[in-house]
Structures are given as C-alpha cells and as structure tokens.
Amino acid sequence: MDFSIQLQAWYSSYGRSLPWRHTKDPYSIWVSEIILQQTQVKQGLDYYNRFINSFPNIEALAVAEQDEVLKLWQGLGYYSRARNLHAAAQSIFFKQKNVFPKNYKDILLLKGIGPYTAAAIASFAFNLPYAVLDGNVYRVLSRLFTIEIPIDSTAGKKHFQELANQLLDKRNPALHNQAIMDFGAICCTPTSPKCTECPFQTTCKAYLTNTVIDFPKKGKRTKQRHRYFTFFFFDIHHSTYINKRGNNDIWTGLYEFPLIETNQKTSLKEVKKIFLTQNLPYTNITIKKATTYKHVLSHQIIHATFFKVSTNEHKLTHWQQKPLQRIPISELQNYPFPQLIIKFLNDNNFISSK
Numbered sequence: 476m477d478f479s480i481q482l483q484a485w486y487s488s489y490g491r492s493l494p495w496r497h498t499k500d501p502y503s504i505w506v507s508e509i510i511l512q513q514t515q516v517k518q519g520l521d522y523y524n525r526f527i528n529s530f531p532n533i534e535a536l537a538v539a540e541q542d543e544v545l546k547l548w549q550g551l552g553y554y555s556r557a558r559n560l561h562a563a564a565q566s567i568f569f570k571q572k573n574v575f576p577k578n579y580k581d582i583l584l585l586k587g588i589g590p591y592t593a594a595a596i597a598s599f600a601f602n603l604p605y606a607v608l609d610g611n612v613y614r615v616l617s618r619l620f621t622i623e624i625p626i627d628s629t630a631g632k633k634h635f636q637e638l639a640n641q642l643l644d645k646r647n648p649a650l651h652n653q654a655i656m657d658f659g660a661i662c663c664t665p666t667s668p669k670c671t672e673c674p675f676q677t678t679c680k681a682y683l684t685n686t687v688i689d690f691p692k693k694g695k696r697t698k699q700r701h702r703y704f705t706f707f708f709f710d711i712h713h714s715t716y717i718n719k720r721g722n723n724d725i726w727t728g729l730y731e732f733p734l735i736e737t738n739q740k741t742s743l744k745e746v747k748k749i750f751l752t753q754n755l756p757y758t759n760i761t762i763k764k765a766t767t768y769k770h771v772l773s774h775q776i777i778h779a780t781f782f783k784v785s786t787n788e789h790k791l792t793h794w795q796q797k798p799l800q801r802i803p804i805s806e807l808q809n810y811p812f813p814q815l816i817i818k819f820l821n822d823n824n825f826i827s828s829k
C-alpha cells in the first residue's frame with residue numbers, strides 16, 4: 476500500500492488531465508483505451524475527439540457503416556482495433572439491449588478486448604479492483620524490482636500480473652491504475668527516465684544497481700518479413716480503380732489500387748510485360764514508375780512501388796479475382812486507405828493532407 480500512496484501522491488502533482496479521465500462512461504473509456512493500445516497519447520487525443528464527436532455513443536457506432544469507422548481510423552494503423560470496436564458495439568446494441576457489461580468477465584467477452592483493456596474499463600468506469608498491465612506498468616515494475624523474466628513470455632505475463640494485483644490499491648483502483656500508467660509514461664520512461672526526480676529513487680532496485688536501461692527484459696524478437704507490393708494507379712479520364720482488401724492479411728477492409736505482390740522489386744520492363752501477357756483491354760496505354768516507399772509494420776516491411784497507368788479507355792471489372800470499383804480521382808479522399816497509399820496520394824497531390 477505504501478507504494479500506491481507514494482504513486483498517488485506523485486500523480487496528484489504530475490498526472491495528465493485527459494478527457495477520458497473525467498468520465499465514468501464505459502463507452503468513452505473503451506474507445507480511448509482501444510485508441511491508446513498502439514498509439515501515443517499526443518496522437519491519440521485528436522483521434523479520440525473526432526471519434527467521439529462522430530460516434531458519441533454505442534448506438535451511433537453500431538449503426539455506422541464500416542467504411543465510415545475505418546475512415547476515421549485512417550492513419551492510426553492496426554485497423555483490426557477499429558473493426559473489432561465496431562463489431563463489439565453492434566453486439567452490445569443489437570444483442571445486449573444496448574447495455575454495456577458491468578463486470579470484468581463480461582467486458583472481457585467483447586470482441587477485441589483483452590485482459591488489459593478489460594481491467595482498464597472495469598477499474599476506470601466501475602471502480603472494480605483489477606490491476607492494469609500495459610507497457611508502462613511492465614517497465615515500472617521490472618525496474619523497481621529488477622525482474623529478469625522476459626515481459627513477453629507466458630511466465631513473465633503471469634508474474635507481472637500477480638505483482639500488479641498485489642500492489643493495487645483495491646479501495647482506489649481507478650486512481651492507482653491511472654497513476655501507474657502516467658508514472659511510466661512521464662517519469663519512468665523507456666530511454667531517459669527521470670530517476671533523480673523519482674519518488675522511488677531510494678527503493679528502486681534498478682536505480683540502486685545502476686541497471687535501469689537493462690529493464691524490462693524481452694525475449695527474442697520476431698523476424699520481420701519483407702514483402703514487395705506493386706500498385707497500379709490508373710488514370711482514365713480522371714477516374715481510377717480501387718478495390719477493398721479481403722480478410723486474412725494486413726489492412727482488412729481498407730481500399731487499395733490494383734496490386735501484384737512479388738518476391739522482389741518489380742522493374743518497369745517487368746510491369747509492361749505483365750500488362751502485355753495479361754491481355755488487358757486497354758488502348759493508348761502509358762505506364763510510368765511514380766514512387767517507391769518502404770513502410771515498416773510490426774512484423775512486416777512493405778516495399779511498395781507505384782506505377783501510374785494512363786489510358787484512353789479501360790474496362791476492368793476484376794483484378795486478381797477481386798471486384799474493382801471505378802471512381803473519380805477527386806473522390807479518393809472519401810475512402811479509407813492504408814497510410815502507405817495516403818502518402819502516395821498526398822505526395823502526388825491527389826488528396827490534401829488528412
């Protein structure tokens with residue numbers, strides 16, 4: 476308990492004032508936690524405000540089209556978060572009489588909600604005694620107690636959760652959880668922790684043994700996979716082709732241009748050959764290499780090359796079995812695209828920034 480008292484004292488002086496901290500509405504807290512899962516508060520704040528303005532409650536989100544939801548999420552990445560949030564809102568609204576679950580176990584059943592988010596909602600909205608364990612909390616605890624178990628191992632997750640539960644102030648779980656997360660984000664930061672200003676300076680084992688940057692311990696990194704994407708941006712009398720990406724890959728539900736994926740980069744010569752061998756119905760076609768980008772995701776590195784294809788008339792209905800939509804180039808900004816494609820559209824002045 477001493478630990479939590481010190482933590483809460485620190486929080487009362489240095490804690491951040493964020494909109495979702497001033498509400499007990501589980502929906503708003505849920506939205507904020509999902510946005511903040513892979514996003515810094517500074518970037519997430521804007522998205523949170525726009526999301527809550529567009530979808531102020533569960534009903535508004537449940538009846539929205541998926542394209543609208545993904546469009547608002549555009550640029551945040553990890554789009555499964557938005558799809559799951561949408562699906563869970565539909566489940567609450569249509570199947571659970573629009574009543575948000577009020578206990579940890581039922582919250583955990585919602586799509587896209589794991590132990591961390593369930594603990595955050597349960598404690599912040601309902602003041603239930605569940606300790607949160609996010610990247611900040613792992614870092615703080617691993618340093619305070621110099622815990623050698625990798626935080627990304629099963630044993631590590633169990634050990635840290637038990638320790639977090641023991642340290643929790645069960646009378647004030649919301650305050651305790653907010654305080655420890657802010658403490659990790661503001662004071663015990665990943666690279667330059669403010670140890671000289673820290674209230675735990677005299678007890679923190681990592682500080683006392685000068686091993687702060689050795690914690691937290693992590694297991695082996697997953698090797699990133701390299702992928703080579705060639706996109707075709709058609710320009711046919713100021714219209715272009717797009718298609719919606721399917722399941723079981725990155726960017727599900729977002730739009731893209733006709734794409735081929737290869738084992739290495741594609742040259743202009745090879746692209747022209749593809750068009751010739753595929754016997755595509757075109758006239759007066761011009762193909763030019765436009766831009767290449769390297770886009771780094773958590774487990775993949777995408778090497779993307781965009782080719783501009785200009786032609787007089789072109790009637791394609793499908794691209795590699797995917798149905799194509801032909802739309803005016805001026806309407807591109809109405810569709811949700813991955814950030815990589817947004818960059819191409821911005822760099823080539825097809826849309827103005829976000």
Ligand code: SF4
Pocket residue numbers: 615618619662663664668669670671673674675676679680681682687
């Ligand atoms: S002394 Fe440094 S490493 Fe230890 S808890 Fe405080 S900020 Fe973190």
